[in-house]
Amino acid sequence: MVFLLNPLPYPISIKSYISISIYFYTFAANKYNERYTMDKTNILKGGEFLIKETNAADIFIPEEIDEEQRMIEQTCEDFLETEVFPNLDRIDAQEEGLMRSLIQKAGDLGLLGISVPEEYEGFEQSFVTSMLASAAMGSGYSFSVAYSAHTGIGTLPIVYYGNEEQKQKYLPPLATGEWAAAYCLTEPNAGSDANSGKSKAVLSEDGKNYILNGQKMWITNGGFADVLTVFAKIDNDRVYSAFIVESGWEGVVINPEEKKMGIKGSSTVQLFFNDVKVPIENLLGKRGGGFRIALNILHMGRIKLGGTVLGAAKRAISQSVNYANERKQFGQPISNFAAIKYKLAEQVIRTWVTESAVYRVSKNIDDMINILLEEGKSKQMATIDGIAHYAIEAAALKVFGSEALNYVVDEAVQIFGGMGFSAETDVDRAYRDSRINRIFEGTNEINRLLVSDTTIKKSLKTGFDVVRYANSIIKDSDKEIEEVPTGNYFEEKKYYVRNFKKTALLLLGTLSDKFDRDFLSEQEILFNISDVIMTVYGAESTLLRVEKLQGMKGADAITLNKDMLDVYVYDSACNINKSAKDAINSFVEGEEQEIMLERIDTFTKVAPVNIKDARRRIADKLIDENKYCF
Numbered sequence: 001m002v003f004l005l006n007p008l009p010y011p012i013s014i015k016s017y018i019s020i021s022i023y024f025y026t027f028a029a030n031k032y033n034e035r036y037t038m039d040k041t042n043i044l045k046g047g048e049f050l051i052k053e054t055n056a057a058d059i060f061i062p063e064e065i066d067e068e069q070r071m072i073e074q075t076c077e078d079f080l081e082t083e084v085f086p087n088l089d090r091i092d093a094q095e096e097g098l099m100r101s102l103i104q105k106a107g108d109l110g111l112l113g114i115s116v117p118e119e120y121e122g123f124e125q126s127f128v129t130s131m132l133a134s135a136a137m138g139s140g141y142s143f144s145v146a147y148s149a150h151t152g153i154g155t156l157p158i159v160y161y162g163n164e165e166q167k168q169k170y171l172p173p174l175a176t177g178e179w180a181a182a183y184c185l186t187e188p189n190a191g192s193d194a195n196s197g198k199s200k201a202v203l204s205e206d207g208k209n210y211i212l213n214g215q216k217m218w219i220t221n222g223g224f225a226d227v228l229t230v231f232a233k234i235d236n237d238r239v240y241s242a243f244i245v246e247s248g249w250e251g252v253v254i255n256p257e258e259k260k261m262g263i264k265g266s267s268t269v270q271l272f273f274n275d276v277k278v279p280i281e282n283l284l285g286k287r288g289g290g291f292r293i294a295l296n297i298l299h300m301g302r303i304k305l306g307g308t309v310l311g312a313a314k315r316a317i318s319q320s321v322n323y324a325n326e327r328k329q330f331g332q333p334i335s336n337f338a339a340i341k342y343k344l345a346e347q348v349i350r351t352w353v354t355e356s357a358v359y360r361v362s363k364n365i366d367d368m369i370n371i372l373l374e375e376g377k378s379k380q381m382a383t384i385d386g387i388a389h390y391a392i393e394a395a396a397l398k399v400f401g402s403e404a405l406n407y408v409v410d411e412a413v414q415i416f417g418g419m420g421f422s423a424e425t426d427v428d429r430a431y432r433d434s435r436i437n438r439i440f441e442g443t444n445e446i447n448r449l450l451v452s453d454t455t456i457k458k459s460l461k462t463g464f465d466v467v468r469y470a471n472s473i474i475k476d477s478d479k480e481i482e483e484v485p486t487g488n489y490f491e492e493k494k495y496y497v498r499n500f501k502k503t504a505l506l507l508l509g510t511l512s513d514k515f516d517r518d519f520l521s522e523q524e525i526l527f528n529i530s531d532v533i534m535t536v537y538g539a540e541s542t543l544l545r546v547e548k549l550q551g552m553k554g555a556d557a558i559t560l561n562k563d564m565l566d567v568y569v570y571d572s573a574c575n576i577n578k579s580a581k582d583a584i585n586s587f588v589e590g591e592e593q594e595i596m597l598e599r600i601d602t603f604t605k606v607a608p609v610n611i612k613d614a615r616r617r618i619a620d621k622l623i624d625e626n627k628y629c630f
């Protein structure tokens with residue numbers, strides 16, 4: 001507990017970081033286990049938010065992050081302050097060895113081991129804590145991409161799927177930063193259709209090695225990674241197997257760095273595998289199990305991306321308000337202008353909503369992992385299954401978070417005006433760097449399809465008859481249409497969110513029914529439905545956070561949070577109304593169409609809110625504080 005008595009002096013040397021880290025990590029791990037005892041009955045399973053209500057008391061909100069967790073966050077932030085922000089131009093110029101040395105320094109501080117068990121030199125933390133670290137590191141521009149690729153898709157395949165020998169050999173140097181990692185799935189002709197790759201592995205005559213041939217593309221950290229998870233098909237298998245490959249082995253060829261629009265400092269290369277001898281011990285998981293590994297790692301990557309964007313968004317908001325307060329036009333700071341206040345408030349709202357959803361699902365994952373552990377699963381299987389459970393939320397957060405950040409950085413450039421277009425300010429970098437988030441970890445199109453498709457599949461699996469439910473909404477309207485609760489702020493908001501869910505279920509059920517579950521080519525409709533589902537999740541997570549906050553801090557302390565909720569629910573109603581009608585008008589006709597449009601209007605009716613004043617109040621607080629403060 002020594003570190004608690006010695007608050008970090010800043011700026012702090014790397015040496016001090018290390019000694020503090022050692023105390024800190026052990027202590028934090030123990031504390032976490034003590035604190036997080038859960039009530040199994042209240043755990044919301046993946047996708048269940050659409051059919052179940054959650055009590056505010058049962059969700060985790062970022063305001064519950066404790067002092068020890070904040071210390072990890074602070075360590076990440078200080079690392080960026082000392083090592084990354086002063087060197088952004090050098091990083092983006094890909095100065096020889098710089099990014100690699102930053103990974104090493106992060107490893108020296110223990111920051112690479114947050115998901116690696118202690119026996120392999122890590123300091124494994126809960127999913128919530130690892131999310132907090134990802135969010136903090138998320139403001140690190142290209143470094144954040146290198147860090148995420150190393151600690152996430154690079155290292156986790158071995159953490160989750162490695163056997164004992166593989167973990168002993170590879171995890172310690174990856175946790176300490178002695179080695180760097182990359183994940184090699186994409187090929188020139190296999191992007192979104194990832195399993196269609198041609199990379200091939202054939203057993204050598206002596207049976208000791210797989211001979212690997214193939215080409216991988218767009219590999220983050222590929223220019224300097226020592227350890228690669230490579231997906232290739234054995235013989236003529238239909239699905240991938242996964243292999244741990246060392247980049248120093250003969251036959252691994254690294255192409256020059258790609259020239260990119262953004263994240264210029266992150267290494268992105270093509271890799272060629274020419275008759276590379278991969279020892280049979282380096283098959284990861286089972287033969288043919290590679291695609292499952294790839295997908296499960298991507299679920300995790302997607303959820304984490306939802307967190308990573310938070311750091312980037314908060315930094316861009318702070319820069320926006322700093323500039324708006326400094327820049328004078330027409331004799332006054334531009335932050336006085338209502339048009340600028342609108343942008344600032346909207347930046348805050350979208351970030352806060354994303355954050356509410358990110359921490360809600362992160363704690364659900366921790367709880368699910370604990371349940372699976374109690375049921376006797378190994379830590380590896382419990383973690384894989386625990387994360388996979390929330391595939392719908394993962395895809396939703398990936399889309400939601402990347403689009404929120406795109407909005408934030410786009411408006412940051414706008415607030416900076418001409419200076420935003422200049423390469424002299426960081427918002428230009430933030431704008432360019434943000435764009436990749438809609439493309440990697442599965443494009444937002446693929447993830448939108450996943451949200452609605454997986455929801456329908458899950459409802460079938462769990463026995464929730466979405467078609468019958470939709471029919472009951474259409475035919476038995478009285479049962480589904482409730483009175484608006486009046487006089488209780490949260491009850492009223494919950495009523496709206498319940499109605500938003502009914503809209504989503506109405507769409508899902510009607511689509512399943514009409515297309516006899518063969519609707520995958522109806523992508524526009526699936527996108528509309530996904531947009532509704534994602535909005536529901538954002539609205540409910542925000543509502544529950546504000547309600548829980550009121551219990552923690554009292555009504556007077558949450559007036560601005562209520563403003564955010566008011567604006568978001570109001571906007572959600574309008575957006576859901578449009579998405580739902582766009583969907584229905586695309587495949588339902590006649591009397592049925594009329595009834596459905598009427599139902600949609602009923603379910604998306606919310607009391608009027610003065611959103612102009614609400615946004616101004618949020619912006620005024622931000623302007624007063626001159627930094628992100630929510």
Ligand SMILES: Cc1cc2nc3c(=O)[nH]c(=O)nc-3n(C[C@H](O)[C@H](O)[C@H](O)COP(=O)(O)OP(=O)(O)OC[C@H]3O[C@@H](n4cnc5c(N)ncnc54)[C@H](O)[C@@H]3O)c2cc1C
Pocket residue numbers: 149182183184185186190191192193217218219220221260268436439440441442443444445446523
């Ligand atoms: C900077 C960068 C870093 C990356 N890092 C890695 C890495 O470390 N490891 C790795 O393995 N990969 C990595 N990738 C690859 C990334 O995951 C892919 O680029 C992404 O999955 C999309 O594949 P693609 O580029 O081939 O696009 P395509 O699959 O060709 O897609 C092109 C367009 O068509 C759309 N589309 C495709 N299929 C469908 C469909 N069925 N329905 C509707 N629309 C569809 C897409 O949404 C997209 O808009 C990286 C990419 C970049 C640019």
